[in-house]
Amino acid sequence: MLLKILQILVFNIIFLSTIYLAFKKAKQIYSNIQLGKAMKKDGSTNERIKNVLLIAFGQQKMFQNILPAILHFCIYVAFIITQIELIEIFIDGAIGSHRLLYHTFDDNHIFHFLYVGTISFIEILSVLAFIATIAFLSRRNLLKLPRFTKPELKGWPTKDANLILLFEIYLIACIFSMNIADQAMHIQEHGEGYGFLISGMIAPALSHLSYTLLHVWERIGWWGHIIGVFGFMLYLPHSKHLHILLAFPNTYFAKLTPKGQLSNLEAVTKEIKIMMNPDTAFAAPTEADATPVKFGAKDVFDLNQKHLLDAYTCTECGRCTSACPANQTGKKLSPRKIMMDTRDRLEEVGKNIQANGGQFVDDQKSLLSYITVEELRACTTCNACVQECPVLINPLDIIMELRRHLILEESNSPEEWNGMFSNIENNSAPWQFSQQDRLKWEEN
Amino acid sequence: MEKIKTVAEMAANGETPEILFWVGCAGSFDARAIKITRAFTKILQHLNINFAVLGKEEGCTGDPAKRAGNEFAYQMAAHTNIEILNAYEIKKIVTTCPHCFNILKNEYPELGGQYEVVHHATYLQELIDAGKIKIQGGGSFKGKRITFHDSCYLGRANDIYEAPREVLAILDAELVEMKKSKKNGMCCGAGGAQMFKEDEPGDARINAVRTEQALEVNPDIIAAACPFCMTMLSDGVTAKDKQKEVRVFDLAELIAHGQGLDSIL
Numbered sequence: 222m223l224l225k226i227l228q229i230l231v232f233n234i235i236f237l238s239t240i241y242l243a244f245k246k247a248k249q250i251y252s253n254i255q256l257g258k259a260m261k262k263d264g265s266t267n268e269r270i271k272n273v274l275l276i277a278f279g280q281q282k283m284f285q286n287i288l289p290a291i292l293h294f295c296i297y298v299a300f301i302i303t304q305i306e307l308i309e310i311f312i313d314g315a316i317g318s319h320r321l322l323y324h325t326f327d328d329n330h331i332f333h334f335l336y337v338g339t340i341s342f343i344e345i346l347s348v349l350a351f352i353a354t355i356a357f358l359s360r361r362n363l364l365k366l367p368r369f370t371k372p373e374l375k376g377w378p379t380k381d382a383n384l385i386l387l388f389e390i391y392l393i394a395c396i397f398s399m400n401i402a403d404q405a406m407h408i409q410e411h412g413e414g415y416g417f418l419i420s421g422m423i424a425p426a427l428s429h430l431s432y433t434l435l436h437v438w439e440r441i442g443w444w445g446h447i448i449g450v451f452g453f454m455l456y457l458p459h460s461k462h463l464h465i466l467l468a469f470p471n472t473y474f475a476k477l478t479p480k481g482q483l484s485n486l487e488a489v490t491k492e493i494k495i496m497m498n499p500d501t502a503f504a505a506p507t508e509a510d511a512t513p514v515k516f517g518a519k520d521v522f523d524l525n526q527k528h529l530l531d532a533y534t535c536t537e538c539g540r541c542t543s544a545c546p547a548n549q550t551g552k553k554l555s556p557r558k559i560m561m562d563t564r565d566r567l568e569e570v571g572k573n574i575q576a577n578g579g580q581f582v583d584d585q586k587s588l589l590s591y592i593t594v595e596e597l598r599a600c601t602t603c604n605a606c607v608q609e610c611p612v613l614i615n616p617l618d619i620i621m622e623l624r625r626h627l628i629l630e631e632s633n634s635p636e637e638w639n640g641m642f643s644n645i646e647n648n649s650a651p652w653q654f655s656q657q658d659r660l661k662w663e664e665n
Numbered sequence: 666m667e668k669i670k671t672v673a674e675m676a677a678n679g680e681t682p683e684i685l686f687w688v689g690c691a692g693s694f695d696a697r698a699i700k701i702t703r704a705f706t707k708i709l710q711h712l713n714i715n716f717a718v719l720g721k722e723e724g725c726t727g728d729p730a731k732r733a734g735n736e737f738a739y740q741m742a743a744h745t746n747i748e749i750l751n752a753y754e755i756k757k758i759v760t761t762c763p764h765c766f767n768i769l770k771n772e773y774p775e776l777g778g779q780y781e782v783v784h785h786a787t788y789l790q791e792l793i794d795a796g797k798i799k800i801q802g803g804g805s806f807k808g809k810r811i812t813f814h815d816s817c818y819l820g821r822a823n824d825i826y827e828a829p830r831e832v833l834a835i836l837d838a839e840l841v842e843m844k845k846s847k848k849n850g851m852c853c854g855a856g857g858a859q860m861f862k863e864d865e866p867g868d869a870r871i872n873a874v875r876t877e878q879a880l881e882v883n884p885d886i887i888a889a890a891c892p893f894c895m896t897m898l899s900d901g902v903t904a905k906d907k908q909k910e911v912r913v914f915d916l917a918e919l920i921a922h923g924q925g926l927d928s929i930l
């Protein structure tokens with residue numbers, strides 16, 4: 222009895238502190254994203270919902286490559302469906318019951334059938350997820366796929382990826398220990414197990430073990446699992462695995478206009494209008510003009526909220542980078558690194574704000590301390606990265622904002638580009654040809 | 666080639682063209698791209714299509730400036746162009762350049778330039794579908810292998826993958842796809858204003874890699890639908906010293922040849 226109360230106590234303490242910490246972190250991520258400028262939402266809500274269903278839920282983009290897609294899907298479905306079992310586990314933990322749902326409806330055969338069916342289904346998925354996890358671990362560590370060995374993955378990102386896979390195995394092991402031992406106990410008490418498909422096949426072989434041993438085993442599995450889940454909740458915000466949550470809003474907010482369409486820089490449109498209008502061109506600046514306009518982005522504050530949500534959503538899978546023509550030809554540019562840098566800088570800014578009582582204190586750094594000009598210059602704006610991303614991230618948009626800053630705010634541009642700009646301005650062609658000669662092609 | 670009308674000349678007679686052929690800077694000045702411009706013009710003239718060009722009144726759309734990050738130079742160029750296009754009440758624009766196509770179609774509207782914009786791949790396909798372009802006997806491409814290189818600004822940027830292929834399908838050639846094509850097609854390396862500067866340090870040139878991918882399928886002809894891809898791929902083929910065996914042509918040139926309006930083979 223004492224042990225039971227102790228368990229309830231421990232569970233609730235861990236549970237509440239986890240929820241508290243997870244909420245705190247979630248709030249922080251939310252306010253970090255809010256540091257960006259408001260995003261423009263175009264297109265219809267229906268189309269956005271369709272994207273969420275197809276691309277986030279249905280993982281449509283993963284299915285470009287069928288085998289990894291299926292494996293990933295197994296892990297994903299196992300994860301989702303396990304949440305059903307988790308509800309019961311949470312209640313059991315909070316009030317000290319044991320398989321509360323099963324026993325509440327003790328005489329209801331239909332309910333028991335559904336219950337056993339669900340758990341069996343979870344077990345099958347768990348086995349599939351286990352196979353998938355092993356496959357992914359070997360793909361990363363034995364096959365060494367090029368996109369998993371790029372420089373931006375050195376250190377933490379590689380550890381993160383492996384850790385989460387090992388963690389998956391740990392969770393599956395806990396679930397099975399719990400179910401097997403529990404059923405072996407059930408056999409001793411009632412002559413038969415619950416009837417869970419996979420653990421049910423193994424349990425009879427263990428039913429000769431002492432009840433106490435089985436009970437301890439079951440508790441280890443149960444506690445191991447639940448502590449794992451809590452750990453996961455706290456670990457998630459620091460990991461690339463945040464995508465399991467953020468893929469949903471991210472696909473919802475993804476742009477619906479053609480990929481080739483870059484945003485219009487309104488600030489420039491305004492300036493040009495003023496310039497073109499003789500009444501305003503030479504007028505004294507009004508108050509509204511007093512706030513200096515910034516063109517493009519130098520730091521995370523200048524990006525929009527979708528860019529920042531993108532950064533948190535990135536799974537670091539590197540599909541973008543392996544499709545990037547610049548990266549394939551040995552240039553420094555890697556669209557994945559653009560996303561990872563944006564997230565790292567955003568986290569840094571968030572911590573800075575927290576440490577300084579809600580105010581950002583200049584740290585002499587910016588996003589451009591992470592991303593070099595050389596990287597930005599190499600982009601061909603080909604949209605291959607955008608096309609590839611399974612969760613509708615747009616690295617090109619961030620690259621473009623940074624490029625705008627370099628040119629418009631720092632006049633940082635290669636000589637040849639300066640020539641091209643002045644040609645466009647002076648003779649309406651990127652080369653030094655006279656506009657008067659634009660019909661010369663007719664003469665041959 | 667008959668004399669080409671300019672919109673200004675037509676306006677002087679109180680006419681507006683049904684279609685404005687937007688030639689683009691490459692199409693106006695680049696020696697290789699001029700051939701594409703001429704081939705496409707011949708097709709239009711042959712079909713008696715009511716079209717005109719802006720001629721001296723056309724200016725760069727601003728695409729390379731915008732992609733380089735110089736929104737200012739872009740919007741200045743766009744404003745000038747939009748003023749002219751709107752003054753002439755242009756409704757429909759056809760262009761042989763995917764970069765002009767993309768920017769006119771997608772980015773000019775926000776600055777007040779709303780037109781129906783069509784790339785010549787789509788336009789040719791529509792003419793074929795309407796039965797206006799017929800190629801007798803397939804146009805002497807018998808036994809030739811053609812592979813089509815997707816331009817990023819036509820393909821991924823605007824999801825146009827089938828039109829150019831349907832255009833090529835009326836030639837009696839064998840169409841072969843590169844390993845990376847359509848959505849997965851690799852860039853030629855010119856976009857994003859790369860055309861106008863040296864490459865960043867790396868271990869290969871993008872056009873060289875893309876050309877190798879094309880040569881892998883042993884084509885006689887690499888078909889393109891963009892004057893910049895044309896430059897990149899032609900350079901790539903020449904760098905491999907294959908220019909005798911493998912030729913790079915634009916869709917318009919292939920169709921003009923098939924119709925006996927041009928002789929390229």
Ligand code: SF4
Nearest residue numbers: 545600601603604606
């Ligand atoms: S758009 Fe730029 S970053 Fe993205 S794949 Fe193309 S070259 Fe690479």
Ligand code: SF4
Nearest residue numbers: 535536538539541610
């Ligand atoms: S941006 Fe998308 S494709 Fe690239 S690493 Fe992140 S999740 Fe993968």
